[in-house]
Amino acid sequence: MASEFVRGLKCRVCGKHYNKQALNFCTDDFGPLEVDYDYGAIASAVDREKIERRPRNMWRYHELLPLDGEPTVGRQVGGTPLIRADRLAEALGVSKLWIKNDAVNFPTLSFKDRVVSVALSKAREFGFRAVGCASTGNLANSVAANAAAAGLDAYILVPSDLERSKIVGTNVFGPRLVLVRGTYDEVNRLCSQIALKFNMGIVNVNLRPYYAEGSKTFGFEIAEDLGWRVPRHVVCPMAGGSLIGKIHKAFQELKTVGLVQDAVCSMYGAQATGCNPISDAVKTGRERHKPVRKPNTICKSLAIGDPADGFFAAKIIRETGGWAEDVSDEEIAEAMALLAQTEGVFAETAGGVTVAVARKLLEQSRMPRDEEIVLCITGNGLKTQDALNDVLEEPVTIRPSLDAFEPLMGASLEPALA
């Protein structure tokens, strides 16, 4: 069964058309390929009520996703909460703030479950029995888990210095896990070579055009949860630079197919100062980013020195009137604690990057304080606990006695009612 809504792939640089296949670049100019939809047909097929009646997961927007049949991997992914963040709003000094919380995405606690469920469902449609990825951690977790559930062989390549929790959180699913002595970009280059040589569906290489589309559901859910409305400002972490563009694309598509009225949204990109190729390009007005050879930040999930979508991310930021910033390791850890202590959300280091950059953009008046802002939280803090070693107070240990407990209370607590 072929989708009536997908025409094939097309090159983002020259527009050349390709039939559906496992290919990520144009063979004429090496530009990225993306899925080519028939938006007219989709507009006739969807309406708000129809979508609202469907189960609350990412597949309720399946007309705008590139599968030919029903999803066979990750059928319950998505549907994560959009939280009204009043206490963080007060701390940051803004009037209206929301958090889109993919730290609780299913099954591996990051937004990567969205892209992986599309990529692996597509891999099955193409008949691949082996799948793989180059990853900074979250993607490794997700490919390993979803491939295990789907009965696919998984080859997962990661930098060998990854956080222990992300290695364990991949290895538990029994993939062929390969630790590469090198940077993420070197791992990525190796995966490109593997994809050219072996018959393997590598989710972020030859399956990348389909894979990346899964990120749009993060944006669709934000708009639907706001009452079919697009927020005025979105702050998004950037690694490869794909997610920020896909959220923006999601909003534009919702408008194109008539699900929202307007799609005016400024996009702001967040990076760590130890790996800031895209925010540097935005701040210095450079059209193309300068790659970072040796990223150095506690935020390993964003440590991509040569982002594939760097050019497009910087462009969308410029065109929407947004901006980009980067923050230090200290600022990242402090912001993780701030988010946790104001909203009860334990985000990974990338969430700290997003919150700290949002604060910086507000202080710089790059982003207004009196308009609606959404912060994108993409991964779970339980995976990056070491980052907090220096910012949290050591808990007190006592004997199990009231004598030992009472001095800790000071005068702050009232006596129990008789």
Add this chain to the structure above:
Amino acid sequence: MAVQIQIPTPLREHTQGQITVTAAGGTVRDALQDLCRQHPALTARLFDRGQVRPHLNIFLNEEDIRYLDELSTATKDGDKLDIIPAVAGG
């Protein structure tokens, strides 16, 4: 200087199926130009107005030439050049 250039699958139709092409040149630029002399159809694939296409990366002995001296990077006998599409990862 004889440099071994690895040709990725999608470009092999322009090298009569050759997987590796030996090219002469004291720099990466010279070696790539010699490759294009041997297989002229590659010129438009690899270069746009004299520059390597933006979505293509060139590696000399597995190091991205942007971290070396770009196209002016010196080569020596037996060096290996890889031409690899850049839109991957993330």
